[in-house]
Amino acid sequence: MGRAAAPARLPAEPGEPPRRGRGRALCWPATVAVVSAVVFLCVRGSLIDDAFITLGYARNLAEHFHWGLVRAETANSATSPLNVLLLALGGTLTRVAGGSVHPVAGAGLVFVAAMTAVGWGFARVARVLRLPFFTAVAGTAAILVNPFVLSATGLEVHLIAAALLLLTAYALEGRAVGFGVVAGLAVLVRLDLVIFVVLLTLGVGALRRRLLPVVAVALAVCLPWFVFSWFALGSAIPDTFLIKTTQGAFGEYTYGNGPVYYLDPKRWKATLVAFAPAFGGLVALLGWSGWLVASRERAARFGPVAALGFGGLLYYGAYSLLGVPPYQWYYVAPIVALTAVFVVAAGWLARGAGVVRVAVAGLAFALAVLPAAYVDVRRGVPWAAPPIFGNWATAADYARVGQAIGAQVGDATVAAPPEIGTLAYFCECTMVDSFADQGRVVPLVEQRIAAAGPVDGFLLKLDYRWLDRARRPRPVDYRLDWSWSPLSGPGTWHLFSPATGDGWVRLVRI
Template sequence: MGRAVAAARLPAEPGEPAKRGVGRALLWPATVALVSAVVFLGVRGSLIDDSFITLGYARNLAEHFHWGLVEAETANSATSPLNVLLLALGGTLTRVAGGQVHPVAGAGVVFVAAMTAVGWGFARITRALRLPFFTAVAGTAAILVNPFVLSATGLEVHLISAALVLLTAYALEGRAVGFGVVAGLAVLVRLDLVVFVVLFALGVGALRRRLLPVVGVALVVSLPWFVFSWFALGSAIPDTFLIKTTQGAFGEYTYGNGPEYYLDPKRWKATLVAFAPAVAGLVTLLGWLGWLVVRRDQAARFGPVGVLGLGGLAYYGAYSLLGVPPYQWYYVAPIVALTVVFVVGAGWLARGGAFRVGVASLAFALVVLPASYLDVHRGVPWTAPPIFGSWATAADYARVGREIGARIGDATVAAPPEIGTLAYFCECTMVDTFADQGRVVPLVGRRIAAAGPVAGFLLRLDYHWLDRARRPRPVDYRLDWSWTPISGPDTWHLSSPATGDGWVRLVRI
């Protein structure tokens, strides 16, 4: 090892090999960025309703330095503060001089940057474990084309992917400071990623021995936001935790049995393709645990990858216990974690003879090619993603939202069950629990009253600075949704490949 490091420091002779090395180092991230940009152009017209909630936050932050879904109300329903901040920055960077902020273009910037980080992180993982570089190519592709990940573009799913891959890379390299930085950013992507952060910090010896700098750096990166949110927004944890955990199930389906929910005739192929690498990763994880028992000296160096897989299982278990609805993006963290485990395992297998290389190549192909085929076969550019549950397409919601905005002007309208895309294109004051924190206050009281002593104490602490006297914003109109045909003035027809036809009517109160 010492000779290798010394050799790496020797000046190149006559200089050309060093230039080629730099070229190769830049070629991979540039390739990932280019391919990711092309993919985003194919999916940008199919963003789901929850993505537009985040985009609404980003636009208000970039244009008005305001934290909320609508300009008229401050709210705390953005699950991923880092995603909002980056989307606002990306939208600002794409603004034509003197023009408007373009959050969807900003989403493209974040998408490309996050996938480039995934590729860069995979390159570090392959280098740390001395795997074939094709492992990084296959791993990056497996995440990029996964239907569950790609269908939630605009949400924080690609930042989750980048965070998990980079946490694994820094854990393998034993870099406490780098890991701490990524850990702090990870909990700003989604607070629930703390499950992975804790398991890495305690389960990887190189990090555990330097726990103080790991924790210190992570707190320096993340704590300022949580303190600001606690005082200024009424709670350190986004209100979506409260909103989602009080929603219950989708019929008989909660997170635990949620994969069955997506096995309907319209989505079963995409669902199987999306979960296939995770299932393969679970088998690989079990194989690694067995290998750890019989050949600990060899298997231990893959420890951080195993910890990542265990984190995916712990995450799945925690969400199952919470009993939240099976929203598709909730499955991204365990899918990505176990995909990395599978890809690394296949990469290790490919280090052997021709037969093992063939088996590994076939495994990679079975993960990447079917997903790529499904993504393209349904038509490009997308009008709706393969995993889709919104009650209308983005194009339909955009058309209706603009017309409603022109109709109501400065008035306030109560949203139908889905608010994101309508509010974004309406550019009006449209409210529900995601947009109006006054509607969250009663939920807080009921949840605290129903909680046990420990949970109740934590909730009271989290909402200590919330203005409990805040009332819901008065509304002038409401939007009524109907699954049966209705007609008349201020009535619009919408359609969704997931739910069929629907109608919405604007009613003055």
């Protein structure tokens, strides 16, 4: 048997001295980490409600080795198991000696690490394609300040960006093992990222020719979790798939026309600047198609980036067909994919010298970075609420009310209002809904299977093969009633949201 060929060394930029390249390789990740840490400090007080669902899982895992939103119930509503695991690890690392776990500080560590990986991935993409270094700077900055991405901090959005950029970098380099490792991690970030994994694997010749090691390594990374989840948690796929796909639309808006939903008077500027670089990437991708087909060499060189962009389009189409609500973090994967296409296309156009490079670099920053950064800071920092925000109360108000409820109910069980994450996290009590109590998921499973066709019905039955279908909802001692009209009296609290205005919640004993 012949010796395996050594991986090709990454070329330096044209005309770049080797020493300068080594210095940049060290300084760039450190710069991204420092800037990301500063950005996280500006947004840490504004995490949205769904982020606190994940943080609740992370705290229970770190403190009690328990998988669930609340300590009293095992659940399977964490969409991103890898995010939970990393947040738990980060929270544990930030623990003061003898103190408690700090999941929000852990979220800061994960945020910084993910953004550093994004910067590293963009830098490798730029070097392989021999693009100017501003490509990596513009791409990383565009992801960091994008309002749709930044407004969902604490969820898996930054891990999505890191996974997609690292997948693309390894695909460009033709590194089957590295790609397989990241592919396995990607589907643990979000199972739906398998769309990008499949497109890149089949669309890149170097990976397609080594399909067996790619698949074997990816399965070795992710399969243990899915097997554990299938047996121990009742389903291999998180229950959020079932919960979210049965929620229906936000009025007339589903995922497909969801961007229009965000064009209301309070959010239209943030929406436009968030989608602008993705739109630029879409234009570039359509323009590239014929250009790449006309040359095998160009297709081999830029094919992985094109596959990333087409993955974003396929992802958008798949979610549109599912008809799920237009949650903002569902748009992060296509935004990141098409933004990467845009900055790579801009870098390719800026390969020239002098005025051309400066003009293209300036245009890329003007479209992808500067307007988004302005939207992020125009209402002041640190954030009280993010620019893309739909919760019924700010994190600070939910925290205040949650702590008061926890002091009042003790070990009793409370039925949550429509938003549970932040209240349950700060209550540190047994607050339940379908995200916290799997007994409330069982009826959804039964209804979905009864209405399913032969194929999807078989798959649902297989996925929930080990679910305890006799499980019943946990009995509750209190409920939280929400009102848009003023309430008063004991056990009543006023809350405020810049998205929905004033609201009131009342604790009612059952």
